């Protein structure tokens with residue numbers, strides 16, 4: 001009886017809310033407790049659906065509440081307004097998520113238009129609950145692979161996903177502790193991500209910052225990303241990635257700050273990365289093209305980069321710039337990487353620049369202008385390995401060069417300086433190293449190499 005009365009109360013307040021203000025609903029009016037222990041899934045979903053039915057608007061998560069939830073589905077023209085001091089907490093049980101692993105997200109938008117997330121508050125994936133064994137090198141994580149729907153050791157829920165969507169916006173919100181990838185845009189167009197903070201555990205594998213997959217016309221600006229795995233990561237699995245702009249960001253990661261791939265079956269075209277600070281990351285600007293997609297017309301400008309070694313169980317060897325194309329395995333193809341510009345970049349790093357195409361995946365027309373590279377060692381990790389992972393030649397023992405180049409046609413160097421620390425010279429060999437038979441059309445204007 002009591003529960004029936006509560007239910008009626010909830011329904012009547014819900015109707016009152018819709019009637020009085022269809023465009024601005026609060027999840028608490030639908031019965032959300034916000035106590036962090038009871039699941040508020042039903043209340044949140046009812047609020048979202050009522051908002052959508054009323055033509056869209058905002059669904060408010062009042063400050064102070066912790067709204068524990070299973071997957072919630074965002075609808076067209078609905079914006080989640082998570083107030084500053086409010087948290088949406090993702091469930092940590094497999095039954096909290098849909099059957100198909102491709103839909104495992106705390107907040108999921110499928111085929112929506114004009115949806116968004118904002119408010120100054122936080123979505124938290126409770127990533128620590130997925131750590132089986134903490135390890136300062138790399139945590140051992142839970143993997144929900146028992147049903148066979150997802151195989152291997154990467155079966156964990158992502159935090160926020162927009163799939164087949166258009167005109168979505170995520171702004172002024174913190175995305176915290178994802179169990180797996182954090183913000184995932186899939187086959188979507190005209191997305192805007194701005195003033196977003198992303199924090200993932202530094203030792204947790206696969207907690208990428210923003211994955212832009214098979215999506216066009218994406219703008220990312222004023223983001224702050226501090227996480228274990230790749231921070232801004234365009235991928236192409238079922239379609240190309242055109243027109244991606246990322247500016248005014250700060251990034252730290254134990255993997256690549258900006259990484260193309262490694263899923264790279266289709267093309268990446270017309271990307272612009274500007275004014276990004278990359279701090280103590282395992283790799284700065286990276287391309288791992290492995291599946292036959294081609295990359296062209298990409299500019300990286302006005303960057304400050306510092307890269308250092310971390311444990312080699314993470315991809316990356318402290319390269320400030322890392323461009324590779326090679327076939328992942330005998331059934332895949334390499335892709336061509338063309339018209340790539342690096343302008344106004346300064347870096348301090350424990351390893352050199354690595355530019356390696358392959359016989360059937362040349363690097364063409366690379367330009368470096370106004371580049372200041374400082375090389376020094378400050379961690380105790382062993383150097384002397386070239387990293388072609390994933391697949392390809394794997395890790396190859398080698399002395400470290402300032403710039404290593406192979407399989408390139410067209411390389412223009414203009415106003416590039418390299419400076420070398422007097423300390424820790426062991427293991428360094430040449431400023432420039434290239435297999436002349438695989439590199440042609442090079443020009444150097446104002447290039448220098450000196451001690452720091």
Ligand SMILES: *[C@@H]1O[C@H](CO)[C@@H](O)[C@H](O)[C@H]1NC(C)=O
Nearest residue numbers: 083084119120121172173195
């Ligand atoms: C973010 O949201 C908070 C809370 O609503 C607000 O005070 C702040 O001005 C917003 N910041 C931006 C950059 O929109």
Ligand SMILES: *[C@@H]1O[C@H](CO)[C@@H](O)[C@H](O)[C@H]1NC(C)=O
Nearest residue numbers: 141142143145150151152153
């Ligand atoms: C399931 O995940 C565990 C833990 O990562 C892993 O050891 C095991 O090989 C995986 N099993 C399958 C069938 O993918």
Ligand SMILES: *[C@@H]1O[C@H](CO)[C@@H](O)[C@H](O)[C@H]1NC(C)=O
Nearest residue numbers: 187188189214215216239242
């Ligand atoms: C992105 O643009 C390309 C080229 O026009 C198109 O083939 C692809 O379908 C577009 N992707 C999406 C998600 O709209």
Ligand SMILES: *[C@@H]1O[C@H](CO)[C@@H](O)[C@H](O)[C@H]1NC(C)=O
Nearest residue numbers: 189216217241242243244270
């Ligand atoms: C990419 O941007 C250009 C210039 O704004 C535009 O002409 C083109 O249609 C865009 N491409 C896609 C696939 O939307």
Ligand SMILES: *[C@@H]1O[C@H](CO)[C@@H](O)[C@H](O)[C@H]1NC(C)=O
Nearest residue numbers: 222247248249250275276277
């Ligand atoms: C570069 O980005 C930072 C944020 O990381 C911002 O504070 C700064 O104003 C930007 N600089 C320019 C010239 O836009």
Ligand SMILES: *[C@@H]1O[C@H](CO)[C@@H](O)[C@H](O)[C@H]1NC(C)=O
Nearest residue numbers: 265266267292293294335336
């Ligand atoms: C990449 O370019 C090569 C050479 O132009 C072409 O054969 C290949 O089909 C392209 N790859 C894709 C995914 O379009």
Ligand SMILES: *[C@@H]1O[C@H](CO)[C@@H](O)[C@H](O)[C@H]1NC(C)=O
Nearest residue numbers: 274299300301302343344370
């Ligand atoms: C590079 O820096 C110079 C000098 O600060 C500036 O004039 C130029 O516009 C910058 N180039 C780019 C592509 O941002």
Ligand SMILES: *[C@@H]1O[C@H](CO)[C@@H](O)[C@H](O)[C@H]1NC(C)=O
Nearest residue numbers: 345346369370371372415417
């Ligand atoms: C050369 O690059 C440096 C930055 O590395 C910049 O300060 C300087 O202005 C550039 N010189 C010219 C002539 O553009």
Ligand SMILES: *[C@@H]1O[C@H](CO)[C@@H](O)[C@H](O)[C@H]1NC(C)=O
Nearest residue numbers: 308309377378379380381382
């Ligand atoms: C490197 O090893 C030395 C000697 O064991 C130690 O004092 C120093 O703190 C270590 N440096 C780093 C960055 O871990």
